[in-house]
Amino acid sequence: MKTHELIDRLSAETALPALHPRSIGLQIVTVVGVVSALFLLIAGPRDELMQAMSKPVVLTKTVLPAVLCLVALALALRLTRPERDARVLPLLLPLGAATGLWIWSYASQPPAQRFADVSVPALAECMGLILLLSALPAALALRWLSRGATTSPRISGALVGLAVAAGVATGYSLFCVQDNPLFFVTWYGAAIVIVAGLCALAGGRVLRW
Amino acid sequence: MTTREDEWAALLRAAIAGDGRAYARFLHAVSPVLRGIVRARGSSLPPDHHEDIVQEVLIAIHAKRQTWDSAAPLLPWLYAITRYKIVDAFRRRGNRVHLPIEDFAESLETAIDDPTVAHDSEYLLGQLDPRSAGIVRAISLEGETAGAVGKRLGISEGAVRVALHRAMKRMAVHVRRDER
Numbered sequence: 001m002k003t004h005e006l007i008d009r010l011s012a013e014t015a016l017p018a019l020h021p022r023s024i025g026l027q028i029v030t031v032v033g034v035v036s037a038l039f040l041l042i043a044g045p046r047d048e049l050m051q052a053m054s055k056p057v058v059l060t061k062t063v064l065p066a067v068l069c070l071v072a073l074a075l076a077l078r079l080t081r082p083e084r085d086a087r088v089l090p091l092l093l094p095l096g097a098a099t100g101l102w103i104w105s106y107a108s109q110p111p112a113q114r115f116a117d118v119s120v121p122a123l124a125e126c127m128g129l130i131l132l133l134s135a136l137p138a139a140l141a142l143r144w145l146s147r148g149a150t151t152s153p154r155i156s157g158a159l160v161g162l163a164v165a166a167g168v169a170t171g172y173s174l175f176c177v178q179d180n181p182l183f184f185v186t187w188y189g190a191a192i193v194i195v196a197g198l199c200a201l202a203g204g205r206v207l208r209w
Numbered sequence: 210m211t212t213r214e215d216e217w218a219a220l221l222r223a224a225i226a227g228d229g230r231a232y233a234r235f236l237h238a239v240s241p242v243l244r245g246i247v248r249a250r251g252s253s254l255p256p257d258h259h260e261d262i263v264q265e266v267l268i269a270i271h272a273k274r275q276t277w278d279s280a281a282p283l284l285p286w287l288y289a290i291t292r293y294k295i296v297d298a299f300r301r302r303g304n305r306v307h308l309p310i311e312d313f314a315e316s317l318e319t320a321i322d323d324p325t326v327a328h329d330s331e332y333l334l335g336q337l338d339p340r341s342a343g344i345v346r347a348i349s350l351e352g353e354t355a356g357a358v359g360k361r362l363g364i365s366e367g368a369v370r371v372a373l374h375r376a377m378k379r380m381a382v383h384v385r386r387d388e389r
Contacts, residue, residue: 015227082289
């Protein structure tokens with residue numbers, strides 16, 4: 001086909017609604033919120049949630065993934081415009097805080113208590129549920145993000161995976177009774193990294209254009 | 210923002226709102242810029258692949274036109290899409306290409322000096338006789354070689370070049386006249 005024929009064909013197509021990254025962000029937050037709410041409705045939040053949340057460490061278990069979710073989501077949405085470059089530096093804030101909390105917790109606990117909570121059922125429950133609950137929101141988020149035009153599909157995929165898994169971990173933290181930072185930072189973190197890695201791989205295909 | 214950018218931005222804005230003619234003008238205007246970049250960087254590829262790549266970039270611009278924020282400058286968006294698709298197209302053909310932003314800016318400058326881009330190319334082609342317009346369209350807009358056009362028209366390659374030169378001169382006269 002000649003180029004002028006192609007242009008004639010392309011220009012005959014009707015108008016397309018403009019991209020609104022914020023509405024994509026709202027859709028992603030909504031689906032993560034709905035999945036987390038359904039989970040909490042079925043499994044129920046932990047006993048005496050409000051009392052537990054008055055402890056800074058327990059509150060951190062919820063706030064830290066929530067901050068990570070919002071930062072990663074903002075960075076992923078930024079990349080829906082092709083002229084925007086990939087930035088990951090703002091992630092250092094929640095990641096640095098998580099690392100600091102882990103180190104502080106390791107240093108302040110007696111050796112016998114550090115990993116006392118680690119057991120196969122606890123790990124399977126924590127990681128398994130975060131991975132499972134992230135599956136649908138991650139798939140939808142990648143699909144919605146493909147309306148944009150990222151020039152870094154893998155980074156976009158990883159960021160949206162990070163946002164979704166961290167968002168799900170925020171909801172899951174209201175159910176989880178493991179309040180040892182060495183447990184939740186490590187295993188929430190591992191689950192979030194797995195989802196981010198899978199979304200990076202998927203992003204390389206789904207977000208390519 | 211340059212006058213060129215203003216003009217293209219206005220065309221694309223109208224295009225996104227559903228103005229097909231403005232959209233055609235926009236795509237015609239950016240095509241020589243894309244063609245210039247592909248030719249400059251694609252010397253390792255057969256010339257018949259160049260126009261394929263130009264078309265791939267045009268299709269990408271079309272598919273992702275809604276991602277341009279109409280309140281933002283157009284050129285960074287256009288450059289990003291062009292760069293991404295050209296690098297991708299070269300990679301799929303087994304070639305690597307480095308596409309610095311300077312390349313884009315240079316091609317843009319060249320395009321501004323080109324009368325087929327500086328004004329509505331279809332309008333200018335309409336000022337020529339059909340045979341000359343066909344030669345300009347084939348070589349300057351479609352990327353055909355003078356040899357191929359000559360073969361198609363049954364004239365020598367040299368005669369095609371002469372006809373092209375004369376046609377471009379006539380178009381430049383129209384451009385100057387219109388600017389007065």
